[in-house]
Amino acid sequence: MMLTIHREICGYCGACVSVCPEGALELIDAYLEVDEKCISCGICTKACPLGALEVDHEGRL
Amino acid sequence: MKDAYDILVIGGGPGGAMAARTAAEKGLSVCLVEKRPAIGAPVRCAEGIGKELLQEFISPDPRWISAEIDSAKIIVPDGTSLQLDPQFAGNEVGYILDRKIFDRELVWKAAEAGSDVQVKTRAVAPILENGTVKGARLEFCGKVKDVTAPVTIAADGVESKFARWCGIDTTIPIRELATCAQYLLTDIDIEPHTTVFFLGNTIAPEGYIWVFPKGERSANVGIGISPRCCGPGRRPKDYLDRFVADHFPRGKPIECIVGGVPVCKPLQTTVADGLMVVGDAARVSDPLTGGGIYNTMFTGKLAAEVAASCIAQGDCGCEALSVYDKEWRKSKMGKAIERNYKIKEFFITLSDEKLNALVKSISHINLKEFSTFTLVRELITRNPKLLLELKALKDSIS
């Protein structure tokens, strides 16, 4: 998976879910899940109020 | 929980609760499901609402009112402040709620009216028959159950996954999400009946910082900004921490919350065959202020009313349900969203210098009515040049 969720930072607010163009993120109460629909576009990393999401761009090569 | 209801409501926020309550009061069988283990927590809100707006739905109760508000202040980068006092001095114009209790009260009222309520129960997929929504697959404590209903109301908040699963694009354009962080700070010096808004591109780019009193010496101190301006070291929490260090260095946070508010246009359609979308899920929060409590309650109630008459007539297709979509768009709320969207688009272009100049032009005004509308009208009256800059702004308030 190229999207890294820093769970120690995540505030499980769902902001990222709302901007994901692929519907790849799902919040299960306090647990954020990312599925295979993720295209590592990085949009969610900008939406996160805490900076809990990171896209590993090297993984794209 | 039964296998079938008249109405299935997804989400236990104020939108879902109002829908469930209204439907139950109309004698329909209703089930409300909430994926979190507790209604109302964690809070994702600054908890402010206009007094009259709230009273449209429920009589105020001290058990869930943290503070009464009688004035507001806007502070711009050079420190100039604009004090807004309602003309009828002494009239409280707003409340700061205690949403942990408020949200529970609303769900409790739905339950009391006869609705079933299930917490820790997540809708994981719609039940679709030939493109018509017929209910949802629910997951709770490791069990899976299909619950059918002629009408499903998606009140699943900012995430809005349910309508997406049904084929409605609910994605918020990234620049039109307000990304937010907030502390409940205690032991701070505040004006306990005044809400304060700090504007400026350095402290809160394309957004604002709010101080909403929660008592004599505590307040929700939060920020909402555009993700466009975010990056490492420039997240909402970073901006907020800097502000708090400057303004409330001795404040003690007893709660830290984050969240996202849609400040985009509402969904293009809020109905489909067997489906209605309300509240944040429908993106009907106010694009200028980010306020959504009233709008979500309004749409939740209206959706249930329309659903009830559609069920009575035996037609819950898109066309029949679209009465709801049309009604909210032409309501006062719908018009305000349209107008405030344009005003927001204008305000986010303003430089700090412009903001300073604008506020200087009206340092003290007495508004007849306490609203962004009257404020903007006043701003324009005193700054006719504004109109040249953006015709849309004029159109939006004329």
Ligand SMILES: Cc1cc2nc3c(=O)[nH]c(=O)nc-3n(C[C@H](O)[C@H](O)[C@H](O)COP(=O)(O)OP(=O)(O)OC[C@H]3O[C@@H](n4cnc5c(N)ncnc54)[C@H](O)[C@@H]3O)c2cc1C
């Ligand atoms: C930081 C911040 C400050 C704000 N300040 C204000 C303010 O001062 N005044 C104001 O009016 N508004 C404010 N708002 C906006 C306001 O909080 C929202 O508009 C309001 O809560 C929307 O209500 P809702 O019922 O539509 O959604 P929510 O209150 O978000 O409720 C949706 C519920 O659905 C549940 N859910 C989601 N998916 C599923 C699923 N698949 N199955 C079951 N349940 C599900 C969620 O867990 C959630 O409990 C603020 C928002 C934020 C983030």
